[in-house]
Amino acid sequence: MEFAAQVIDIQKHYDLGSVVVKALRGVSVDFPHGDFVAIMGSSGSGKSTLLNLLGALDRPTHGEYIIGGRPVSSISDDDLSAIRNEMIGFIFQSYNLIPQYTVVENIEVPLHYRKGYPTISAKDRKRIEELGDMVGLGDRLDHRPFQLSGGQQQRVAIARALVNDPQIILADEPTGNLDSATEAEIMDMLCKLNAEGRTIIMVTHENSVAKLAKRQIFMKDGVVAGEGLFPG
Amino acid sequence: MKSLMLHKLRAGLTMLGMVLGVSSVIAMLAIGRGAKEQAQKQVLKLGATNIIVRSVKPPPESAVNSGGASVLRYGLLRKDFDLLNKTIPTITQAIPIRELTKAARHRQHDITARIVGCTADYLDINHLNMAQGRFITDDDRQQKKNVAVLASGTADELFQYENPVGQSVRIGDKFYSIVGVTIPRQASAAIGGSMSGQDYNQDIYVPLETMRVRMGDLNIDRTAGSFSSEYWELSQITLRVDAQDRVVETANVIRESMKRNHKDDGDYAITVPLELLKQAEQMGIIFNVVLGSIAAISLLVGGIGIMNIMLATVTERTREIGIRRALGAKRRDITVQFLTETIVLSGTGGIIGILLGLSTGIAFAGIRSLVESFIFEGGKAGSDFAQMFSEMRPEPVPWSLPLAFFISVGIGIIFGIYPAQAAAKLDPIEALRHE
Ligand SMILES: Nc1ncnc2c1ncn2[C@@H]1O[C@H](COP(=O)(O)OP(=O)(O)OP(=O)(O)O)[C@@H](O)[C@H]1O
Ligand SMILES: [Mg+2]
Numbered sequence: 232m233e234f235a236a237q238v239i240d241i242q243k244h245y246d247l248g249s250v251v252v253k254a255l256r257g258v259s260v261d262f263p264h265g266d267f268v269a270i271m272g273s274s275g276s277g278k279s280t281l282l283n284l285l286g287a288l289d290r291p292t293h294g295e296y297i298i299g300g301r302p303v304s305s306i307s308d309d310d311l312s313a314i315r316n317e318m319i320g321f322i323f324q325s326y327n328l329i330p331q332y333t334v335v336e337n338i339e340v341p342l343h344y345r346k347g348y349p350t351i352s353a354k355d356r357k358r359i360e361e362l363g364d365m366v367g368l369g370d371r372l373d374h375r376p377f378q379l380s381g382g383q384q385q386r387v388a389i390a391r392a393l394v395n396d397p398q399i400i401l402a403d404e405p406t407g408n409l410d411s412a413t414e415a416e417i418m419d420m421l422c423k424l425n426a427e428g429r430t431i432i433m434v435t436h437e438n439s440v441a442k443l444a445k446r447q448i449f450m451k452d453g454v455v456a457g458e459g460l461f462p463g
Numbered sequence: 464m465k466s467l468m469l470h471k472l473r474a475g476l477t478m479l480g481m482v483l484g485v486s487s488v489i490a491m492l493a494i495g496r497g498a499k500e501q502a503q504k505q506v507l508k509l510g511a512t513n514i515i516v517r518s519v520k521p522p523p524e525s526a527v528n529s530g531g532a533s534v535l536r537y538g539l540l541r542k543d544f545d546l547l548n549k550t551i552p553t554i555t556q557a558i559p560i561r562e563l564t565k566a567a568r569h570r571q572h573d574i575t576a577r578i579v580g581c582t583a584d585y586l587d588i589n590h591l592n593m594a595q596g597r598f599i600t601d602d603d604r605q606q607k608k609n610v611a612v613l614a615s616g617t618a619d620e621l622f623q624y625e626n627p628v629g630q631s632v633r634i635g636d637k638f639y640s641i642v643g644v645t646i647p648r649q650a651s652a653a654i655g656g657s658m659s660g661q662d663y664n665q666d667i668y669v670p671l672e673t674m675r676v677r678m679g680d681l682n683i684d685r686t687a688g689s690f691s692s693e694y695w696e697l698s699q700i701t702l703r704v705d706a707q708d709r710v711v712e713t714a715n716v717i718r719e720s721m722k723r724n725h726k727d728d729g730d731y732a733i734t735v736p737l738e739l740l741k742q743a744e745q746m747g748i749i750f751n752v753v754l755g756s757i758a759a760i761s762l763l764v765g766g767i768g769i770m771n772i773m774l775a776t777v778t779e780r781t782r783e784i785g786i787r788r789a790l791g792a793k794r795r796d797i798t799v800q801f802l803t804e805t806i807v808l809s810g811t812g813g814i815i816g817i818l819l820g821l822s823t824g825i826a827f828a829g830i831r832s833l834v835e836s837f838i839f840e841g842g843k844a845g846s847d848f849a850q851m852f853s854e855m856r857p858e859p860v861p862w863s864l865p866l867a868f869f870i871s872v873g874i875g876i877i878f879g880i881y882p883a884q885a886a887a888k889l890d891p892i893e894a895l896r897h898e
Contacts, residue, residue, distance in 0.1 A: 286890045288789060309793045327786045327895065344791035391790070449896020 233300055235399055235430040236262040236285055242295030243280050254280040256453035267425040269441035270434045272450030278434045279403055286309045286319055286401045316344050320392030322402040326384040328376040335359055335372045338391045362390040382413035402433040406440055418443050474522045477772045480765025481812025484758045489820025491754035493857035495747040501855035502743030506580025509736035513700045514714050518695050521729045537730035538695035546720055553713045556703040558584045561674055563682055568633040569621040569666055576617055576667045580674030588701055594627040596643025603670040611639035615647040616664030637677055681805045710737045766878035773805050773882035784886050785894025794887040801886045805879025806872055817864055
């Protein structure tokens with residue numbers, strides 16, 4: 232069967248000159264379509280490294296990563312950019328909005344890098360508005376990030392991640408900077424997106440967050456140490 | 464684009480070099496063209512094959528004391544005229560004139576006119592035309608007739624609505640009958656030496672020989688209590704050379720010949736219109752070198768400044784670059800973005816520079832007065848040059864505008880490519896982690 236994403240015995244080494252840091256030391260995971268996975272583990276265990284590889288932001292040192300049925304090793308850098316643009320939506324712990332842009336402009340950014348560079352159409356505008364409403368920021372579309380709370384900024388980031396209708400959502404500690412009430416709202420949104428059929432892979436430290444996922448992967452020292460809620 | 468607006472002051476300062484460089488390019492070409500056109504106009508008016516020798520009144524201390532009243536003797540002599548006319552084979556025509564100012568009168572109308580003693584050739588050589596009647600003829604000269612031709616302005620003032628031809632005018636204490644009136648002519652530009660700009664419209668022309676017998680060579684001026692006398696035989700000799708390529712060599716022969724009757728060259732000046740062209744070219748070269756260096760240095764400094772600011776921008780916006788890469792931007796997209804921003808920056812500088820360059824005329828007037836007061840102070844050698852300098856107007860060259868714009872865009876590309884590529888080369892993950 233074809234998976235949304237599949238990593239096969241991947242390793243990631245960082246050559247720091249004097250030492251080689253092995254951030255990933257042979258990880259194999261299958262992510263079926265519509266999966267909702269929480270990746271857990273202690274700090275430095277390689278969670279972010281794995282997520283970046285899954286997001287096609289980087290290539291593994293060894294092993295293979297297959298996304299959309301294609302091995303990443305056979306894909307050019309430009310095509311990796313296209314994959315990120317079309318198939319993947321990123322949500323970061325620190326939101327990563329462009330500070331000088333308004334909410335609308337931030338949501339628009341992925342549209343500027345679409346294949347063939349089409350200009351933003353009326354249909355696109357409508358979709359941005361709908362996304363704004365969906366994340367509950369319909370009345371703040373012309374605000375700038377510094378005028379918004381952390382939770383609101385993360386909603387903008389979610390809208391931005393969704394604008395190109397990707398199959399996979401990658402979230403690195405999406406609620407890491409938020410209070411528990413806001414955390415619940417954001418998680419509610421992610422659950423809905425998963426219910427729509429999107430594959431969601433999320434890094435988290437919180438058991439309460441992780442248990443909302445369909446399954447949990449526990450990492451330790453660059454390898455998968457187990458599945459299920461820790462300790463369990 | 465937005466991030467450019469964010470740092471208005473910084474962007475403005477960065478553009479300064481571009482602005483200066485581009486405006487220098489525009490100004491350089493405008494001044495070059497202005498100088499050339501000015502010189503060509505001059506030469507056309509004065510005649511490219513003409514050489515003009517004029518009397519110059521020396522400073523008063525060299526006056527000779529003769530019997531209580533001082534008589535100032537100076538200027539061109541009739542023997543100068545004979546010498547030049549007869550001994551230099553390349554001269555085809557020599558036209559002497561003598562000028563002085565005197566009161567002219569008709570009934571109650573009274574003016575101070577420039578009286579020009581001249582020959583029949585004067586009409587032609589000064590591009591004058593007759594409105595009515597005739598000009599001075601050789602016959603008038605030989606018979607020393609008491610005839611006069613009025614310039615249009617003189618005729619208007621003295622005769623108003625009457626027809627002057629056939630009537631008479633009183634010059635000094637003698638009467639002359641009017642035989643013709645000229646058509647108004649635009650005043651000529653000033654040339655070097657003693658010749659100030661001529662307003663041909665306030666003249667009265669009489670035969671040279673008539674002037675000599677009826678007015679004499681001595682001119683007594685009884686103004687302001689003391690009375691001064693001046694003695695000069697001729698005011699100007701216009702010499703026509705047979706071919707343009709022999710003008711310079713002929714001018715040198717004239718300079719030598721003039722030394723025979725004059726101990727020093729303090730009482731006459733030689734103007735060679737053709738040499739004005741060369742001086743204009745020299746002036747153009749001086750300006751081009753000065754402004755060209757300013758332009759080159761400014762553009763280089765401006766370009767480096769832009770590169771510097773763009774490198775700083777790339778560092779500041781590293782995280783933004785990471786975000787864009789994560790959201791699907793290819794390396795080329797990043798390159799294009801930063802290169803575009805650089806070009807907008809340098810292009811805006813270029814446009815401001817073009818506008819500034821076009822207002823050279825205003826700036827030039829200021830520079831001119833500065834240069835005049837410092838460099839050309841009284842120097843005789845520089846006087847023709849100074850004169851021309853003070854009369855030329857920079858003339859913007861149309862094609863210099865697109866050229867200047869392309870230069871500014873080109874500078875943007877040259878100095879923007881490195882920062883843009885540095886931005887594109889950033890590793891997305893590293894960039895996202897920045898700060
Ligand atoms: N660019 C890099 N250069 C060198 N070492 C790196 C680099 N990126 C990650 N590492 C190392 O790889 C290991 C895994 O890092 P990673 O960021 O994946 O951990 P993590 O599980 O996400 O930790 P945390 O929970 O703190 O975010 C760490 O030891 C880290 O120091
Ligand atoms: Mg991490």
